Amino acid sequence: MILFYIVSLLTITFSILVIFTKNPIYSVLYLIATFFTFTVHYILLNAQFLAMVNFIVYMGAIMVLFLFVLMLMNLNKETEPMKSNLIKIIAVIAGGSLLVTLIGSFKQMGAMGVSTVNKPEIGLVENLGKVLFSDFLLPFELSSILLLLAMVGAVLLAKKDKSDNG
């Protein structure tokens, strides 16, 4: 139980560091650390399949994409113009009121302490695979089309157009 609070503290610390660090490269590195703590959360929830997918997809693929773009565009300098202090303060106040609203509404819901983990083996690959390929077969196939479209779109957007009509 104490492990959950330690990991939560690390998660919050790293995610605050992500948005307040000046250098974008350090932001990406802190984001990797944040995603690692999310993986630990998934393991603590006994969702082992999601832990592995989070580890591979987020910490592998997405972070490599971010780092690749940052280094390709040579953006690793701290000359980014920041917004004015007034806007920062207003943004933090707005975020704080969002947090208060969310937590207040959760309090209003009440009786959330249903800590009956009746089926702890639910997050294993075997059970998730059975659900994924029986109940969610159509969304699964549609997501493959989505990934194909995203790949084509990314290549089409990022390639240099040699002539005006493409």
Place this chain on the structure above:
Amino acid sequence: MDNIVSSIQIVPLNHYLILSSIIFTIGVIGVLIRRNAIIIFMSVELMLNAVNLLLTAFSAYSGDAAGQVFVFFIMALAAAEVAVGLAIIVMVYRNTSSVDINILNRLKW
């Protein structure tokens, strides 16, 4: 693995709600205070991950596998979104040689 499962049962679901709310709020603040388009993108990823964690917690606490399948779909969607979004950012950088979003304010009109 059994002691991990039995130890997580003590953590109330409320604490997962509060943790996810805090991370989501940090993502919102990051979108509001930064001008670098890539860091705004990272904040959106933080918000997506907060929702993922909350869905997983609900799924594990209610014993329903559908929540974790949804998280899997959200992760596939996030991968597609990052690929297209970073391609758009690369194109913006090629046209304006900057990733400052204030340069893009002509999109407002």
